[in-house]
Amino acid sequence: MRSMNGTRVVVLGAGIVGAACARELALAGGFQVTVLDRGGAAEATTAHGEGNVLVSDKGPGPELRLAQLSRRLWPEALAAIADGPAGSANGPSGSADAVRAVEWDPKGGIVVATTEAGADGLHRFAADQRAAGVRAEVLDADALAAAEPHVTRDHTAALHYPEDAQVQPAAAAAALLGDALAHGATLRTGCEVLGARTRGGRLTAVRTAEGDLAADLFVNAAGPWSGRLAARLGAPVDVRPRRGDILVTAPLPPTVFHKVYDADYVGAVGSSAEDLQTSAVVEATRGGTVLLGSSRRRTGFDDRLRPEVLAAIAAKALRLFPGLAGVPVMRAYGGFRPYVPDHLPVIGADPRLPGLWHASGHEGAGIGLSLGTARLLRDLVRGTEPEIDPAPFRVDRPAVLGALAPSEESA
Amino acid sequence: MTVRQVVVIGAGPAGLAAAASALAAGAAVTLLDAAERPGGQYHRMLPEEYGAARPGRLHHGWAAFERLRRRVLGHPRCTWLAETAVWALERPEPGHPGLPLVHTLTGPADGTDRPRRTLAPDALVLAPGAHDRVLPFPGWELPGVYAAGAAQALAKGERLVIGDDVLLAGSGPFLLPVAAALLEAGAGVRAVLEANPPRTVARGWARRPWELAEQPGKAAELAEYTALLAHRRVPYRMGRTVIEARGDGRVEEAVTARLRPDWSVIPGSEVTVAVDALCVSHGFSPQLELPLAAGCALLRSPAGEFVAVDGDQLTSCPGVYAAGEITGIAGAPAARTEGALAGWLAGGGDPATPALRRVRRNRDRGRAFAARLAAAHPVGSAWPGWLRPETVICRCEETDYGTLCRAATEEAGAAPRVAKLATRAGLGPCQARICGPTVAELTARLSGNSPGCPADGLPVAAPHRRPIAQPIRLGELASSPAPSEPDTKESTA
Numbered sequence: 001m002r003s004m005n006g007t008r009v010v011v012l013g014a015g016i017v018g019a020a021c022a023r024e025l026a027l028a029g030g031f032q033v034t035v036l037d038r039g040g041a042a043e044a045t046t047a048h049g050e051g052n053v054l055v056s057d058k059g060p061g062p063e064l065r066l067a068q069l070s071r072r073l074w075p076e077a078l079a080a081i082a083d084g085p086a087g088s089a090n091g092p093s094g095s096a097d098a099v100r101a102v103e104w105d106p107k108g109g110i111v112v113a114t115t116e117a118g119a120d121g122l123h124r125f126a127a128d129q130r131a132a133g134v135r136a137e138v139l140d141a142d143a144l145a146a147a148e149p150h151v152t153r154d155h156t157a158a159l160h161y162p163e164d165a166q167v168q169p170a171a172a173a174a175a176l177l178g179d180a181l182a183h184g185a186t187l188r189t190g191c192e193v194l195g196a197r198t199r200g201g202r203l204t205a206v207r208t209a210e211g212d213l214a215a216d217l218f219v220n221a222a223g224p225w226s227g228r229l230a231a232r233l234g235a236p237v238d239v240r241p242r243r244g245d246i247l248v249t250a251p252l253p254p255t256v257f258h259k260v261y262d263a264d265y266v267g268a269v270g271s272s273a274e275d276l277q278t279s280a281v282v283e284a285t286r287g288g289t290v291l292l293g294s295s296r297r298r299t300g301f302d303d304r305l306r307p308e309v310l311a312a313i314a315a316k317a318l319r320l321f322p323g324l325a326g327v328p329v330m331r332a333y334g335g336f337r338p339y340v341p342d343h344l345p346v347i348g349a350d351p352r353l354p355g356l357w358h359a360s361g362h363e364g365a366g367i368g369l370s371l372g373t374a375r376l377l378r379d380l381v382r383g384t385e386p387e388i389d390p391a392p393f394r395v396d397r398p399a400v401l402g403a404l405a406p407s408e409e410s411a
Numbered sequence: 412m413t414v415r416q417v418v419v420i421g422a423g424p425a426g427l428a429a430a431a432s433a434l435a436a437g438a439a440v441t442l443l444d445a446a447e448r449p450g451g452q453y454h455r456m457l458p459e460e461y462g463a464a465r466p467g468r469l470h471h472g473w474a475a476f477e478r479l480r481r482r483v484l485g486h487p488r489c490t491w492l493a494e495t496a497v498w499a500l501e502r503p504e505p506g507h508p509g510l511p512l513v514h515t516l517t518g519p520a521d522g523t524d525r526p527r528r529t530l531a532p533d534a535l536v537l538a539p540g541a542h543d544r545v546l547p548f549p550g551w552e553l554p555g556v557y558a559a560g561a562a563q564a565l566a567k568g569e570r571l572v573i574g575d576d577v578l579l580a581g582s583g584p585f586l587l588p589v590a591a592a593l594l595e596a597g598a599g600v601r602a603v604l605e606a607n608p609p610r611t612v613a614r615g616w617a618r619r620p621w622e623l624a625e626q627p628g629k630a631a632e633l634a635e636y637t638a639l640l641a642h643r644r645v646p647y648r649m650g651r652t653v654i655e656a657r658g659d660g661r662v663e664e665a666v667t668a669r670l671r672p673d674w675s676v677i678p679g680s681e682v683t684v685a686v687d688a689l690c691v692s693h694g695f696s697p698q699l700e701l702p703l704a705a706g707c708a709l710l711r712s713p714a715g716e717f718v719a720v721d722g723d724q725l726t727s728c729p730g731v732y733a734a735g736e737i738t739g740i741a742g743a744p745a746a747r748t749e750g751a752l753a754g755w756l757a758g759g760g761d762p763a764t765p766a767l768r769r770v771r772r773n774r775d776r777g778r779a780f781a782a783r784l785a786a787a788h789p790v791g792s793a794w795p796g797w798l799r800p801e802t803v804i805c806r807c808e809e810t811d812y813g814t815l816c817r818a819a820t821e822e823a824g825a826a827p828r829v830a831k832l833a834t835r836a837g838l839g840p841c842q843a844r845i846c847g848p849t850v851a852e853l854t855a856r857l858s859g860n861s862p863g864c865p866a867d868g869l870p871v872a873a874p875h876r877r878p879i880a881q882p883i884r885l886g887e888l889a890s891s892p893a894p895s896e897p898d899t900k901e902s903t904a
Binding site: 307 | 840
């Protein structure tokens with residue numbers, strides 16, 4: 001293990017991934033961590049997702065291994081924060097409050113197929129997942145009706161994934177960030193990175209509107225803006241925005257008990273199509289509202305509300321829960337996922353620019369994968385053996401450095 | 412040549428005037444409003460089934476309004492869509508010209524399976540109006556405490572008596588017509604309390620006397636209300652307000668106190684009075700969700716945020732005009748002149764028409780009136796001094812002041828978006844229509860920092876941002892809209 005004594009780290013981005021990385025490094029000891037964000041903490045992609053901590057939507061491979069590591073770390077991290085240092089940044093007993101606000105809910109996921117082809121695909125997918133250590137239990141019609149009384153009777157297969165969990169994502173980022181600050185990290189918001197200062201080919205400082213900020217290493221955790229940020233620093237990576245929209249219903253009495261989604265979802269997550277993909281993802285929040293997703297579109301940073309997208313989400317959700325037709329939708333929100341063409345996160349040092357590291361490209365899974373990503377990053381920075389193989393996430397792979405799209409970089 | 416299609420959203424004084432002048436300019440007009448009948452809050456009409464013998468009672472300018480309503484609704488180029496809500500405005504693709512598409516739902520607000528429709532206008536006039544702003548105080552959530560506008564609507568629209576011993580408090584001349592409507596409907600009014608001291612009110616109205624633009628109609632109207640209050644021996648007190656409501660299950664007592672000019676309470680001035688209803692109004696919040704959805708720039712003024720318009724009532728979005736209270740709170744006469752100007756230009760009328768000169772002059776007077784109104788009846792900055800940690804701020808989610816204070820002082824929670832999510836303030840069924848401006852103001856003050864620049868594509872957290880402007884049922888959303896604007900085409904005979 002390399003000696004880290006006094007290593008200055010600047011984490012660029014105060015979303016969930018930046019917060020998790022800052023916390024992991026602050027806890028590791030030897031690092032002086034500063035988190036920088038041009039907006040506020042947890043305001044962008046982190047605040048616009050559903051808070052998924054999922055293993056069910058991932059087939060065997062590196063992303064599933066990262067998801068499994070993260071899923072194990074979530075309860076550990078929350079327990080550690082709740083018993084955190086007295087007089088933390090959240091105030092006396094504030095850390096326990098911060099953890100309560102995270103609304104950690106290991107509610108489990110249920111995947112429902114509504115066609116024969118979908119059922120076959122789902123069963124095959126689950127068999128592969130089981131071989132990789134995922135718990136996936138077949139539900140017969142009675143078991144499904146008992147678990148989700150309002151779900152459609154018109155289904156061909158259903159699987160229960162007890163490991164799936166949900167958090168309130170902005171609160172989760174706030175709790176991680178609060179713990180990082182309690183362990184000595186500092187937060188600077190409203191400060192945009194404009195460019196790089198290099199010496200001998202090494203990144204030594206970032207130029208900001210408020211002057212230069214020097215450090216020994218910099219972590220690009222800017223989510224869908226990582227591509228542009230990296231370009232400003234002189235080492236572009238191909239991370240692009242992929243838009244998603246969510247509908248929020250008025251508060252309901254308990255109606256949906258798990259994260260319930262249709263078997264198409266896995267296909268939509270794994271697809272690379274630019275045009276609109278929708279699939280039903282339905283779940284309740286602790287506030288009683290029901291969140292309805294999901295959509296995927298690659299249209300740059302276009303934040304317009306598109307009624308036809310919302311209509312498609314509503315129609316798919318009603319296929320799973322026909323009884324929700326009379327429920328009012330009171331809000332819709334959208335966000336941008338950090339998309340990489342090969343659907344794998346980018347975690348590690350940038351070989352082109354020493355001093356620059358990346359922790360980005362998690363697409364729609366960044367909330368869940370944040371803790372595993374941070375743990376992996378810490379081990380790579382310290383030169384210790386990581387728990388899982390980091391090679392699939394390396395920066396110098398064709399999907400990340402290959403076909404950069406300048407038009408979207410400047411979008 | 413095809414006829415220019417103008418969509419007018421809102422059929423209050425501004426929208427009705429806009430529709431009339433767009434028709435006069437030769438355009439085809441689709442006028443829509445969430446209510447069953449035109450008139451807005453100002454000319455709120457009794458439902459037809461009441462068969463009122465004198466529907467114009469309690470109404471100013473009733474005969475003129477009736478004539479205008481008949482002329483507009485009966486016009487062959489006008490399509491009137493009653494009980495129609497705009498649930499979304501869809502902007503064109505960035506960099507592409509064109510107007511937002513107007514997505515509507517027609518039917519009672521609590522209905523189901525309301526048909527959806529999509530209108531593609533050549534010009535759009537936004538005239539959605541404003542609703543009461545009510546500042547929170549301990550006990551304001553008790554039954555029997557009304558927003559003044561709601562009490563007025565009950566009196567004007569249903570002739571309902573809200574109490575025998577009613578106290579009105581807040582700020583602004585709107586308290587007077589509300590008091591008059593309550594008296595006319597048979598309620599007992601104990602007093603009207605204006606929170607601002609006489610000096611503030613007098614200075615505000617007397618400011619810039621060289622542009623002493625009379626609003627003759629408005630002045631006469633106010634004089635009439637004042638005379639009515641005097642006749643009924645209802646005292647009008649300045650520099651005093653209600654700082655607390657008390658009661659077991661409904662309001663039974665109000666605590667009033669004298670205020671300094673900044674609305675801090677003068678210690679020892681508190682008086683407890685028995686009441687059976689309380690009406691409060693601290694000004695108005697413009698309904699900004701549609702202008703924001705259209706992409707219109709806002710203007711921050713001492714009286715709050717409004718839609719920025721140029722001398723032609725044109726917003727920052729080409730083809731999108733704004734009229735009435737969303738450009739500044741100035742009352743019905745000013746709203747009418749703004750609507751008349753906006754409608755004429757939206758309808759393709761000649762901007763050089765001599766008659767427009769008078770309309771513009773009247774509109775400018777309306778703006779001057781709005782500035783005076785804002786100066787005479789400001790909201791004092793010390794009002795949060797009335798609050799206690801347990802005072803409810805967001806009624807839908809029952810978020811109290813203490814929770815907001817804690818959220819705002821957490822370092823990691825300092826961003827308004829995170830604070831909002833963590834406290835749930837503004838996330839309930841009313842979607843921050845009531846508490847939004849208050850929560851935004853309190854959060855900004857408590858955290859003392861301004862948020863950083865918003866990320867690309869993501870809008871600034873704004874209390875008025877509601878991409879779904881009106882609730883829509885899932886089944887309605889999933890159904891396909893009716894073919895585009897059948898009515899407007901049909902009526903273009």
